[in-house]
Amino acid sequence: MxxxxxxxxxxxxxxxxxxxxxxxxxxxxSFMQRQWGxxxxxxxxxxxxxxxxxxxxxxGFDFKDVFRIKEAKSGxxxxxxxxxxAFFLISAVVSNALYYFFPNAVQNTxxxxxxxxxxVSFPTIIIIAALLPAVCEEALCRGLIQYTFYKIRPFWRIxxxxxxxxxxxxxxxxxxxxxxLGAALSYIMMKTDNLALASLFHFINNFFACAASYLLxxxxxxxxxxxxxxxxxxxxxxxxVFASLSPILIYFASGLINENKxxxxxxxxxxxxxxxxxxxxxxxxxxxx
Numbered sequence: 001m002x003x004x005x006x007x008x009x010x011x012x013x014x015x016x017x018x019x020x021x022x023x024x025x026x027x028x029x030s031f032m033q034r035q036w037g038x039x040x041x042x043x044x045x046x047x048x049x050x051x052x053x054x055x056x057x058x059x060g061f062d063f064k065d066v067f068r069i070k071e072a073k074s075g076x077x078x079x080x081x082x083x084x085x086a087f088f089l090i091s092a093v094v095s096n097a098l099y100y101f102f103p104n105a106v107q108n109t110x111x112x113x114x115x116x117x118x119x120v121s122f123p124t125i126i127i128i129a130a131l132l133p134a135v136c137e138e139a140l141c142r143g144l145i146q147y148t149f150y151k152i153r154p155f156w157r158i159x160x161x162x163x164x165x166x167x168x169x170x171x172x173x174x175x176x177x178x179x180x181l182g183a184a185l186s187y188i189m190m191k192t193d194n195l196a197l198a199s200l201f202h203f204i205n206n207f208f209a210c211a212a213s214y215l216l217x218x219x220x221x222x223x224x225x226x227x228x229x230x231x232x233x234x235x236x237x238x239x240x241v242f243a244s245l246s247p248i249l250i251y252f253a254s255g256l257i258n259e260n261k262x263x264x265x266x267x268x269x270x271x272x273x274x275x276x277x278x279x280x281x282x283x284x285x286x287x288x289x
Contacts, residue, residue, distance in 0.1 A: 008059035011160075014148030017055045018164055021048055021140055025170060038120045038128050045132035052139045067143045069196045079256025080188060080197050084204045086249035087184040091177045093236075093243045098173055100231040109173045114217045117210065125210050134203035141165055141182070142189040142198045154190060161186035181205060191257050237286025244280035247272040 024047055032040030032047075056066050099106045117125050145164060149157050165182025166175040181202075189198045251272040255265065 005060045005062070008061070009148050009150065011149050011152060013055075013059060014145040017051065017140070017145055017148070018168075020055070021051050021168065022170070024048070024051060025168070033116075038117065038124065041116075042128045042132055045128070045136040048140050049136040052136075052144045056144050061144075061147070066147045067139055067195055068193050070194050072192070072194055072197050072200075073259075075256045075259065076192060076194075076197060077200065079253045080201050081204065082249055082256065083184055083188065083253035084201050086246040086253060087181055088205065088208075089239075089243040089246045089249075091180045093239050094176045094180055096231050096236050096239045098176065100233070100236055102173065103231065106173050109171060110213075114213045118214060118217055122211075122214050125214060126207060129210050130203050130206035133206055134199040137165075137168065138185070138195055138199045138202055141168065142185055143195055146186060146189055157190065158183050158186045187254075188257060191254075197257075233289050234287045237283045237289075240283030240286060241280055242283075244276045244283060247275040247279070 025044065028047060029040075029044035032043045034040070036043065052067075053063075056063060095106075117129055120128070141161060141164060146157070146161055149160060152160060162179045162183040165185065166179030169175065169178045185198045185201055188201055189195065192198075251269055254268075
């Protein structure tokens with residue numbers, strides 16, 4: 001009997017994969033993107049997929065077990081969409097808070113990304129910056145790495161994968177927003193065991209981010225708004241108030257994704273409502289300061 005796959009299904013081997021992916025990103029990935037622009041970004045994403053496949057093969061894993069893809073139910077798809085919107089609101093709070101404290105650095109990062117992407121047509125942006133990451137980055141993170149973390153308790157598994165996903169983007173100002181999204185992605189994969197649903201979430205998020213960046217940078221109004229944008233405590237508070245919907249949205253989304261299999265739904269609803277009210281109160285306080 002060959003027990004090699006079980007020997008490699010441990011967190012340390014997943015961390016080795018992550019370190020290898022980071023090394024590839026900072027060396028070959030950076031070089032390709034400097035030399036070839038968006039084509040280099042596409043090559044970088046494909047490289048991440050190749051890293052995933054290579055290590056899965058080296059570890060002796062069955063690809064069907066690591067990269068699990070199955071037909072998703074309509075309720076689960078709806079749950080993923082609602083979950084994305086909830087975490088989009090949370091990510092917006094994090095992004096705006098970062099902008100409040102580090103306006104120049106965050107604005108420069110945003111402008112650099114927009115300038116980098118807008119060298120190609122919008123359909124090409126969607127393929128390279130939305131579709132490819134949804135496939136390649138999910139194969140690496142929610143596929144192979146999370147597969148090796150299966151013995152870690154669920155909460156800490158999600159936390160670990162959240163940090164890994166944030167670090168994968170190799171930018172301190174993108175770490176926190178992407179880490180927040182990484183938590184949602186890992187939760188979806190853990191509950192559904194379906195890489196297709198995690199990829200759907202990732203694609204929706206990147207599609208809207210790319211569309212917003214493209215539309216704003218492609219119009220004079222958007223350019224003026226970007227140049228004059230400031231974040232005050234009041235505007236940050238308004239974002240927090242909107243984000244107070246997130247706990248309730250997450251409650252309903254998790255029910256759809258889990259098909260209401262959790263026996264503590266009433267307690268979870270009460271907790272979600274309480275957290276929403278607390279978040280709204282914080283937002284109102286920030287507005288009124």
